[in-house]
Amino acid sequence: MEVFKYKKPLSLMSKSKRFGFLSITLIIFALATMFTKGFNYGIDFAGGTLIQVKYTKDAPIKDIRKSLEESKIYPGASVTYFGTNEEVIIRTKSSSGKLGEDVAKTISNTLKSTGEFEIRRVDMVGAKVGSELREKGLMAMLIAIIGILIYVSIRFEWRFAVASVMALVHDITITMGVLSFFSVELNLDILAAILTILGYSLNDTIIVFDRIREGIKDMKIHDLGVIIDESVSRTLSRTTLTSLTTFFVVFTLWMFGGEIIHGFGLTLLIGIIVGTYSSIFVASPILMLLGFSVENYKEKQAEKRRLAREREKERALYENGVL
């Protein structure tokens, strides 16, 4: 079976302005949502207590709220369904440092009248740990980006590195914007998903860039736009298909993986879609924009080869005992 048959190069570069406009609009929307709506920080980052309760029948969410309110132990506690109608999550902003304090027991006693249930999970994160985790998370993202920047610079050229990192930032920004828009709870696993996108969405960009690198070397054309069009079209099936296989598994993870990794799956799902789009339509135009010149690159490569040859020659002379 073949879906993407290469016949002639698509003229993408001539349309790059349109995609640029789309991307910039998306980014502005994402930033606007992030700044106006903010994030729904989970307890990992904000600190607090989370209790997961499973009832034998449908959870009486109104009774639960009422019992909690009357008991006044956790003022401002929120109660939401979790996955099914039988399970609820109780979230509070408070956390206690006392080892002996038994949240599960307190909740059990408070909810006694609401029916038969089992407390399945109690997570408590102190405010200090929360802010520490948040700092660590930002740090991790920064270090990953710098690492990728350095690696791509070494393997390709600095403009490739900057273009791929800009595409990455594009992907992450839009993904975070969607997370903010849907008020997805930000926890450590979401951070892990975002870092995975960092690594993964780059995969597609690299497949395209690898082909451009090859095109520059093999094709007799000096017009970067033509090379890019040719390379992107040639790799179109690869970029889409690799994303598609990953999309399959992430989709099943999101659908069937259970409520706890639901957010994780969703984040990856968005990241893969945006990442594939940016690899095809965004990364290469940025390369153009940064003023990458095929001639310059070729000269530099030729210079490199020449130097290597000279060194080789010198070594040969040295080994023959001439020098």
Place this chain on the structure above:
Amino acid sequence: MKLNYRVVLFAFALLFGIVFSIPSLIQSEQGKKITLGLDLQGGLHMLLGVKSEIAIDSKMKSMAAAVKYIFDDEEIIFDDLRLNDQKITFELLDNEDLLKAKKLLKEGLEGMAIIDDNLKFTITMTKKEIERTKKNAISQAVDTIRNRLNEFGLAEPTVAKQGQDKILVEVPGIKTPADEQRIRELIARAAHLQLMAVDEDRISRVDTMNSNEAKSYGDIILDDVKTNQKYLLKAIPVLDGSMLTDAKVGFDQNNQPVINFTLNSQGAKIFGDFTAKSVGKRMAVVLDNKVYSAPNIRERIGGGRVQISGSFTISEAHDLAIALRSGSLLAPVYVMEKRSVGPSLGADSIKSSSLALILGFLAVIIFMVIYYGMAGLIANVALVGNLFLILAIMSMFGATLTLPGMAGIVLTVGMAVDANVIINERIRELLHEGKSILKAISAGYDNAFTAIWDANVTTLIAATVLYVYGTGPIKGFALTMSIGILASMLTAILGTHGIYEMIEKKIDKNKLGFWFGIKKGDK
């Protein structure tokens, strides 16, 4: 068909993968296997902070007790021994004792700065000693908590220092909330035992006295553990739990559980001397600042055997004895982060993530065969090999599988097959260009390699950062993903290449649809 080094290597890898993943798959008792993380098997994860400042307080207290003991032993007369704000002060009464006292203090008190002014002494802790004491309090807390959990009889608890001043505690396999509560109380227990003299001269006024007044007499007011009764005690204890060698649960004449403990020789001597001097007075057994009993001393008690009674239940007495045996916590600990997962939730998580893994795996496998024909099938062989290899490598290292780790495996399935998609697309492209099958395969692998390599390295960079900066479950995710990517280099690139090399002569160039999923003669 011809064997080549690639296919041989792949076969070995596959064999290794299958053999070493068997113990994990059938969950056998023998052999190295993957342990399930707390989020999958249920358990308690805690990050504890240590109030190391308190360790300095209690160290100063025992220093004050040492001063008293040294002077009493050498019959040096002193007065007004006090401990305020981590500062010991007292006054010598006899000028002739000055030199001897200074010498004794210098020898007896380590890490203390001793200043004397006109027979008035001030003792404080040196800066270096403060640092050392704080550090010591943390490492001692780690050891103590580990000992307590081990004695409690739990399977494989983890207790480790994290960062400068935090302690990570992980206890898998807790069945009920009541057990969890017991474990937390056992960890939290300071188990600070003190034997203190009752201030018999002033105790009659204890109910009207406030703590400041008591302090002015060098006393302290403590409550009884069960009743509201108050005791006025000398603030500087006769001795403390550091001189305890053993603690066991026993029963008294009324068949009530009690704790019998034994003191070391120094403790026994101090205790013997004290009881000899204090016949007719009371001595309080104080645990974590609560008075458990205050019996009358009828005669000198030698041998260093002491009993705590206090209407315990048997399990309370049992846990308390463990806490006393494993030593007191020099500084109290508090919870910074706590996560507890019930066993049923863990089982549910395994079920749903396994379902996702199987469905995702099937979707990829079916897609590959439909889209690429035989080439897809070959990629699938590599994919299965990859799964086994991940499991085998994790088993060998005894790695922990967490819920995000399961997600990592699912994700790796999608990513490992990427390499084969890239290779197959390259081969198709070359076939469309009219290259021979042999040429298309070898050039396809050559050309695809750099792209796959660069793509995998960047993903590995992100995974490594995740591993370094992540905690617990996230580390598990980074680990499975890294192992998966590395293993995929062996299976998806080397392995499939080997298979092609073995069968490439048999590939019919008129059946490209069957072999590579492209139409014959398509250009």
